[in-house]
Each structure stands twice: as structure tokens, then as C-alpha cells.
Amino acid sequence: MIPLSWLLALSAVVFTIGVVGVLVRRNALVIFMSVELMLNAANLTFVAFANHMKSLDGQIFVFFVMTVAAAEVAIGLAIIVHLFRLRETVFVDEIHLLKG
Amino acid sequence: MIPLFLGFAALLVATSLLVILHKNPVTSALFLVLAFCSLAGIYLLLHAEFLGMVQIVVYAGAIMVLFLFVIMYLNLQHDVETGVQIAVRRGIGWLAGAAVLLTGATLFGVPAGGGSGWALGPANAVDPAAGAGNVRAIGRELYSRYLFPFELTSVLLLVAMVGVIVIARGGARRGGARRGGPPPAAGPADPPEDR
Numbered sequence: 001m002i003p004l005s006w007l008l009a010l011s012a013v014v015f016t017i018g019v020v021g022v023l024v025r026r027n028a029l030v031i032f033m034s035v036e037l038m039l040n041a042a043n044l045t046f047v048a049f050a051n052h053m054k055s056l057d058g059q060i061f062v063f064f065v066m067t068v069a070a071a072e073v074a075i076g077l078a079i080i081v082h083l084f085r086l087r088e089t090v091f092v093d094e095i096h097l098l099k100g
Numbered sequence: 101m102i103p104l105f106l107g108f109a110a111l112l113v114a115t116s117l118l119v120i121l122h123k124n125p126v127t128s129a130l131f132l133v134l135a136f137c138s139l140a141g142i143y144l145l146l147h148a149e150f151l152g153m154v155q156i157v158v159y160a161g162a163i164m165v166l167f168l169f170v171i172m173y174l175n176l177q178h179d180v181e182t183g184v185q186i187a188v189r190r191g192i193g194w195l196a197g198a199a200v201l202l203t204g205a206t207l208f209g210v211p212a213g214g215g216s217g218w219a220l221g222p223a224n225a226v227d228p229a230a231g232a233g234n235v236r237a238i239g240r241e242l243y244s245r246y247l248f249p250f251e252l253t254s255v256l257l258l259v260a261m262v263g264v265i266v267i268a269r270g271g272a273r274r275g276g277a278r279r280g281g282p283p284p285a286a287g288p289a290d291p292p293e294d295r
Binding site: 001002006007010012013014015016017018019020021023024025027029030032033034036037040043044047048050051056057059060062063064066067068069070071072073074075077078079080081082084090 | 101102105109112113116117119120125128129132135136139142143145146147148150151154155158159162163166167170171173174189190192193194196197198200201204205234237238241242246249253256257259260261263264267268270
């Protein structure tokens with residue numbers, strides 16, 4: 001039996017790596033990958049608690065999160081491709097149309 | 101079980117770090133595949149066999165193939181990040197990450213109640229997945245209690261599919277029209293757009 005606290009700590013570390021990736025990188029694709037990391041860290045928490053509480057509800061939530069993540073990735077990548085067609089870049093600090 | 105978990109956890113943290121540290125987006129994506137696979141291993145250790153398989157099939161399979169496809173389609177150069185501005189932003193990013201982690205650790209140190217502190221006791225006396233296997237139990241739950249959300253996700257996927265097609269197609273049309281020189285004079289000869 002893996003201690004719940006270890007799983008939560010691992011999830012927190014992975015989530016933090018995702019946060020840092022979003023803040024530090026400027027390639028929109030890598031930022032997107034960091035968002036995926038954060039989603040997966042949350043999923044790990046769900047599974048850890050489902051295991052701890054001997055309940056399946058957490059696992060079913062993870063299933064739904066995965067579905068939403070798949071839809072989100074498809075839409076997001078389409079937006080990035082569109083952006084690349086318009087501006088020839090995926091670096092987020094070169095996309096500053098709203099900056100005034 | 102504990103050594104296996106520690107191995108998977110170390111692999112997960114190392115590959116996640118490499119995802120955000122590596123300059124080449126293709127390499128980042130491949131490390132992300134490895135991170136998802138090690139997470140699937142952790143799911144297996146937690147008796148979530150169905151989710152482990154779905155994690156590999158959906159994340160490491162479908163989603164990452166989509167990522168790699170887009171990266172290669174866009175033909176990106178390496179991420180060149182130089183200058184003092186980048187250094188400042190990078191420092192701020194790591195500091196903010198440390199702050200997030202510290203906040204979590206503070207909450208972690210103060211369990212709300214007695215016992216383990218972070219969760220109520222077991223909801224069921226026995227693991228519902230024990231014996232029969234995880235897939236069967238999840239299937240029963242999905243098609244009984246969670247039937248409506250389950251059907252809603254199919255609508256969500258349909259909407260996402262239509263949305264992706266509209267975004268990609270609309271971009272191609274507008275780009276083609278803009279590249280075609282000066283806009284033609286409006287007149288009755290203009291054919292209506294086929295919608």
C-alpha cells in the first residue's frame with residue numbers, strides 16, 4: 001500500500017513543474033504540454049483518493065477529465081495552427097495584438 | 101510495490117522536468133510520452149487498471165501523436181531564448197513555482213482532522229474493484245450512475261470535432277482570399293459563399 005501522502009506530494013511536484021513550464025516557456029506548444037502535465041497531476045490526485053477511499057467515483061472523474069483533455073488538445077492545436085498561418089510564429093511573446 | 105512506485109515517481113518527475121527544460125519541442129513531446137507512461141504505471145500500482153490502459157491509449161497514443169504531428173507540420177526552429185528580459189521572466193517563473201509548491205506544503209503540514217487528515221475514511225468496506233476486476237466495475241458505474249455525463253461527453257467530442265474542422269477550414273479560406281491580391285469590386289457577379 002503506497003502512502004497517500006507520497007502520492008499527493010508527487011502530484012504537487014508534477015503540478016508545480018507544469019506551472020513553471022507555463023510561466024517560463026514561450027513556445028505555445030510547450031506551454032500546452034505543461035497544461036497537460038497539470039491535468040495529469042490532478043488526475044493522479046483523483047486516483048490516489050479513489051484508491052484510498054476504496055471508491056470508483058474518482059476513477060470515473062479521471063475518465064471524464066481525459067475526455068475533456070482530448071477535446072481541449074484538439075481545439076487548442078487547431079488554434080495554434082491557425083495562429084501560425086496568420087502570424088508565422090508560435091512564440092507567445094510575439095503574439096501581442098491585445099497589448100495596445 | 102514501494103520500490104516500483106519510487107521508480108515510476110522518479111521517472112515521472114525527471115521526464116516532466118525535461119519536458120519544460122528541453123529546447124527542442126519534439127524532444128519535449130517525446131519526454132511527455134515517457135511521463136504519461138510512467139503515470140500509467142502508477143495507476144496500475146493503484147489498482148486503476150482501466151485508467152492505466154486508457155492513459156497509454158489516449159494520452160501517449162492519440163494526444164501525443166497529435167502534438168508531434170502539429171510540431172512537424174509547423175516545422176519549428178529551436179527555442180532561442182536570450183537576453184536579460186528572458187532571464188528575468190525565467191527567474192520569476194521559477195520563484196512563482198516555488199511559491200506554489202510551498203503553499204501546497206504548508207497546507208500539507210496542517211491536516212484538518214484526526215487520522216491521516218486528508219481524506220475521510222474508506223467509503224466502502226471492500227474495494228468495489230476487488231475480485232471482479234476494475235474494468236467491469238467501472239463499466240457498471242459508467243452505464244448506470246454516470247450514464248448522463250457519459251452521453252454528454254460524446255456530445256462534447258462531437259462539438260470539438262466540428263470546432264476543429266471549422267477553425268482549420270476557415271483559416272485556409274481567409275488566408276487564400278487575402279493572398280489573392282486586392283479585393284475585387286463588389287458586384288452582382290460575386291458568387292455567394294457556399295456555407
